[in-house]
Amino acid sequence: MPHAVARLRTARLARSAKPFLARGGPKGIRCSGCRLIPSHCMCALRPVVSTHAGMCLLMADIEPIKPSNTGWLIADVVADTFAFGWARTEVDPALLAQLSDPQWQPYVVFPNTFAEPSRVVSDVASTPPHRRPLFILLDGTWDEARKMFRKSPYLDRFPVLSLHPEQLSRYTLRRSQTEAHFCTAEVGAMCLDLAHDTQASQTLDAYLDVYTTRYLQAKQQRPVDLTDGAHVRLQELR
Known part of the structure; x- marks a missing residue:
């Protein structure tokens, strides 16, 4: 069964007024499972890892159809990954239901400089014992992510998890405004590590390196x- 990001990609393509043509490959042909050209397909390497934490991806409009999007890799590795398209003027009811599910404790993952100090946490130690951490990742360009953070009032009731990694980003498929910015899969791996899903964290990091x-x-x-x-x-x- 296709995972959440694959389903979101299918829905986004169905709404497109014209075909989306990714660069590379013979006539733009790419594997529907890993988005690489057929000769470099890595579907056989997809890892299966159990996790305590879950991931909730809020994705900017065309992120699901970009071959370089790494939220897709999170959904490959973490079974409990949920993905929703973001829009300023409307909210998917399924997203609101997901955020209200009592089994989860949502955390908005974002730099602390953009949040009220009272909302900021640096770990997930305060997660109630009967709940599982659900990391909300704003998946888009840096400008898009900031807009999503500012203009999503339904997220205001949740703590903001601020990460402080010592290493620089290894991701080379897109250019960022600063080396301090990390791709979505790198952020996901850091979150899994905080949740003590160590095997999943390391696997996601390695899987990202293979994809890159x-x-x-x-x-x-x-x-x-x-x-x-x-x-x-x-x-x-593996």
Whole structure:
């Protein structure tokens, strides 16, 4: 069964006035499962990892159909991933229902400089014992994410989880305004680590590295190398 981001992608494409043509590959053909060109498909490497935490992706309009989107990778790894399109003027009722589900304790993952100090937390230690952490990730460009944070009043009742990683982003498929910004999958891996889903965190990191490696190999017309560091690390974790 397609995961939440794949379903959102299908719905977004159905609303498109014209076909979305991703660059690369023969006539733009890409695998529907991993979004890579067929010669570099990595569907067979998709890991299966159980997690205590869940992920809720709020995705800017065209994020689900971008081949370089890494929220897709989170949905590959974390079974309890929920994905919703974001719009300023309307809210998906299913999103509101998800955020009100008593099994979850939502956390909006965003820098503390944009939130009231009283909302900011640095870990999930205060999660009630009968609830599971649900990390809300604002998936879009940095400008889009800031807009989503400011203009989503239904998120105002939840704590803001502010991450303070020591490393710089390794993601190379898109340029960011600053090296301090991380791609969605990197943020997801940090959240899983905070929730003590260590195996899932490490696996998502390794899975992202393999995806990035294969994406660039395809772009540069180089064959897949199953013996490189990214593939070996993922295989060890699997």
